[in-house]
Amino acid sequence: MSKGEETKEKILHKAAALFNTQGYAGASISDIMRVTGLKKGGIYNHFQSKDELALQAFDYAVDLIKQRYRGALKNKRHAVERLQGIIGVFRANIDNPAIEGGCPLLNTAVESDDAHPILRQRAQMVMDSWRDMVCKVIQKGIARGEIRPHVNPDEVASVMISLLEGAVMMSKLYDDSIHLERAIEHLDNYIKVELQP
Structure with missing residues (x-):
């Protein structure tokens, strides 16, 4: 990796955490300069605008989460194990967040x-890919007889994602992981009772 690539990576790493904790609107160029230790020219040498940096920083943060999903799903073939692996990523984020500030999505x-x-459009694209991932796990599970045939994959994806993300929001709001822990326990039971044949 060249020095320029290293600098760009550093900017993305620092800016992703900054945007994820302070928000895009709440983070100024001065804040980005402070966390990266670079002058404005050093930042704009790699990014044409704050908007471009925000989009790439979001992609960087999402990639950190995707790496966790890949690791959680590796060597899991059964649909139930794969769904539990997805939920496990949220469980791991309680004590070891992939990025400061919680879920970037x-x-x-x-x-x-x-x-x-x-x-917003970029966030929708990421959400579409996440919903698609859950739907494919369920569709394959139905085809293999691992999931009940009447299960609606898109409905399960909506419920699963909404419950987990809502629980993340509540846990952050109250600074208490119990809300996410309850959601995870509920989903574990839901998978065992409603989805498995």
Whole structure:
């Protein structure tokens, strides 16, 4: 990796955590300069604008989460084990977050709702890929007889993601992981009772 690539990686790493904790609107160029230790020119040498940095920092943060999903799903073939692996990523984030500030998808979706349409579109793309991942696990599970045939994959994906992300929000709001722990326990029971044949 060249020195320029190392600098860009450092900026993305620091900016991703900054945006994820302070929000895009709440983080100024001065804040980015402070956390990276670079001058404005050093930042703009790698990114044309704060918007471009925000999009790439979001992608960087999401990639950290995707790495965790890949690790959690590796060597798991049964649909139930794969769903539990996805839930396990949230469980691991309680004590060992992938990035400071919590779930970058949740944070970005909330902040970009009306204020930043391009960032909102990027968050929707990530959510689509996450929903697709859950749906494919369930569809394959149905085909293999590991999941009940009447289960609606898209419905399960909506419920699962909404429950986990809502629990993340409550746990952050109250600074108490019990809300996420309850959601995880509920989903574990849901999978055993409602999804397994």
